[in-house]
Amino acid sequence: MEVHLSQLLQEETSAQEGERLIRACVHCGFCLPACPTYRLLGDELDSPRGRIYLIKEVLEGRGGLVARQRLDRCLLCRACEPACPSGVQYGRLVTVTRPLVTAQSPRTPVDRLLRWLIGAVVSHPARLSQAVALARLLQPFLPARLAAKLPSGLSAPPPLALRQGHPRRVLIVPGCAQSVLSPATHLSLARICNRLGIEPTFSPGSGCCGALFHHFGSEERALRQIRRNIDVWWTELESGAEALLIPASACSLMVHDYPELLGNDPAYAERARRVAAAVKDPAALLLSEPIDIPIVPPRQAVALHCPCTQQSGVVETLFQRLGIPLSPQTDSPACCGAAGAYALLQPKLSGELRARKTAALEAGDPAEILTANIGCQLHLASGSRLRVRHWIELVDEYQAGALPVQTQGEKDALTVPNHVPNHG
Secondary structure, eight states, X not given: OOOOOXXXXXXXXXXHHHHHHHHTOOOOOTTGGGXXXXXXXXXXXXXXXXXXXXXXXXXXXXXXXXXXXXXXXXXXXXXXXXXXXXXXXXXXXXXXXXXXXXXXXXXXXXXXXXXXXXXXXXXXXXXHHHHHHHHHHHGGGSOHHHHTTSOSOOOOXXXXXXXXXXXXXXXXXXXXHHHHHOHHXXXXXXXXXXXXXXXXXXXXXXXXXXXXXXXXXXXXXXXXXXXXXXXXXXXXXXXXXXXXXXXXXXXXXXXXXXXXXXXXXXXXXXXXXXXXXXXXXXXXXHHHSOOOSOOOOOSSOBEEOOOTTSOTTHHHHHHHXXXXXXXXXXOOOSOOSOTTTHHHHSHHHHHHHHHHHHHHHXXXXXXXXXXXXXXXXXXXXXXXXXXXXXXXXXXXXXXXXXXXXXXXXXXXXXXXOOOOOOOO
């Protein structure tokens, strides 16, 4: 697709990159059926091809308002990328040009305030914890769509007892939202690592991976968070941690993008590559290890939601190896509608996508729904009659159920360290 940059954008590096990325698009339309919003709305301007055309118009100096509105409806699930025969980097195109679109059509003060509040609270675990506590007190007075987002049954997870002195060590990154809203997830991952003879440690001062501000188009704020994370994790990797385990698949994908985001930063480019290379999917770790610990699989099948941000088939392969049965699902858009802050900013579209996804997941009458991302977990739970949790928790639960009862001597060999993550 041809692009002729407007005079004002000739020297803008983001506009130049946008022009290069758009030129790869041949306008074939293979992306349309892969796009959840197009499948839902049937409007080409709510498809990748339509949005690429709108970005082209912005780069040429026109069409800012329509482009911003339609890009705001994009989930950034990137389902269009594997469907594209020309290899268009749609996700990169949207994120690099979003500031240009917003500059041409500024947001309203209310919209800017809402995004600022989401970023200020969700990306900071201590603030998020306080906000959730306050929201619980005010839950009867909250709008229904916000009240539904509050997870039920939040309670202190059981103490974490781990054997010490393993020859191998990994660094677990609890993240921001997960560390507050689903701490059982990373504690289950720590117990699984421990059973494999790998010492788990939690990332000190763990916070946001940078995805939230990156998707908002606040690139400088995102890069500040990314550099801070690299500084923290680099110390752990240098001291012997063999891998970074990130239970939230969206955060894991974001960290994989660090080298591209910091490719022109001489102080961080090489470290960003090393950090990204150290990230390992928890399911991939389990598949690479000899699992000698037996597992008592559930009798009733479970439904597995594969987030847009996770490599398809990895958890399914692990479950097949462990003998965990999966229930059949009906066809639905790949994305559940969570997409980071999308569920708060686009509640109607997000709710419709969730309804389709939960119907598909519940069709096989599963015992529960499992996923690999905290955003999907919370979003699906707010619209499903079933329990929704991270698949790691189920594996931990059934591994523990298969272990013999410990003797007192074995219990004495366990230590319970004070490592509730310090998020700063």
